[in-house]
Amino acid sequence: MSQLATENGTFREERSAEIVNARHEGCADPRLAQIISALVFHLHAFVKEVHLTQPEWQAGIDFLTTAGQMCSGERQEFILLSDVLGLSMLVDAINHRRPDVATENTVLGPFHVDGAPQRQMGETICLDGKGESCRFEGRILDLAGAPIEGARIDVWSDNAEGFYDVQQPDVQPKWNNRGVFVTDSTGAYSFLGIKPVSYPIPDDGPVGRLLAALGRHPYRPAHMHYLITAPGYEPLVTHTFVGDDQYLGSDAVFGVKASLIAPFERMPSGPVIWHSSFDFVLNPLT
Structure with missing residues (x-):
């Protein structure tokens, strides 16, 4: 063991992070040791930089305790906290670096549901008949611009009031504004939905109070x-x-990327009010 790990086990403010990290020298998992050591280093540096007071430390503990108490099978307050601090998007960006021509990732969000019904191209996903109708269409392409056959496109959105079907199971039809489409040899996709509306993330808990x-x-x-x-x-x-x-410039979870802003054009006539065209470019597996 190093000198720091054996010098009577004493704590000194000026070397606090080094003293704590010296206790981890026996860790058998190199990656775990790397992550915890960096966490301790930056956490101690943060406390020293802001001169964290005892009441502020307690407030932080209380905040995390309340966040944990709000977590359930339907709600994850800690992920919400990660989202509003931009951490979720940063982790996503680091893990999905792609060539410039490929379409960029953004967060999955909490409302995806497996098992949405597969529909025929051009069919509607709006089952409640509410909202301003919109035709979504475009192509699924590879990096060279060639169409991709057999691409599976799982789509979902909120309704006209800003709620997903799983938030209102007794109000909205099941699978409202959800569907799966599969491309043919042209790589083209097309479906009817509604022009989505903005909505608030859950703000009735500690994360909402922090915002x-x-x-x-x-x-x-x-x-x-x-x-x-x-x-x-x-x-x-x-x-x-x-x-x-x-x-667009103040998304609560920092999910907006400039390349993902799509045109929504009002149709001059007919039953469909809006049209939005967007091509997606996939990156090959390495």
Whole structure:
């Protein structure tokens, strides 16, 4: 063991992180040792930088305790905290670096549901008849611009009031604004939905109170979710965002990327009010 680990086990403020990390020298997992050592180093540096007071430390403990108490099978307050601090998007960005031509990832969000029904191209996913109708279409392409056949496109969005079907199981039809589509040899996709609307993330817990204390709103800009998979390609988890939404520059979870802002054009006539065209480019598996 190092001198720091054996010098009577005493603690000194000026070398606090080094003294704590010296206790981890026997860790058999190198990656765990790396992560915990870096965490201790930066955590101690943070406390020293802000001169954290005892009441502030206790407030932090109380915040984390309350966040844990709100977690359940339907709600994960710690992921929500990660989202609003930009950590979820940073982890996603680091783990999904792609060539510039490939479509960028963004967060999956808490409302994806496995098992949505597969529909025929051009069919509607809106089952409650509410909202402003919109035709979504485009192509699924490889890096060279060639169409990808057999790409599975899982889509979902909120309803006209800003709620997903799983949030209102007794109000909305099951699978409302959800569907799966599979491309043919042209790589084209097309379906009818509604123009999404912006909505707030759950803000009735400690994360919502933190946002309010920071002077931040809880809203996400309007978006359509896509989960696109195809044999031989990396899965793509992404959104397309409504280009004129007021929250594009202040998304509560930092999910907006400029390349994902899509055109939503009002149709001059006919039963469909809006049209949004967007091509997705998949990155091959390495």
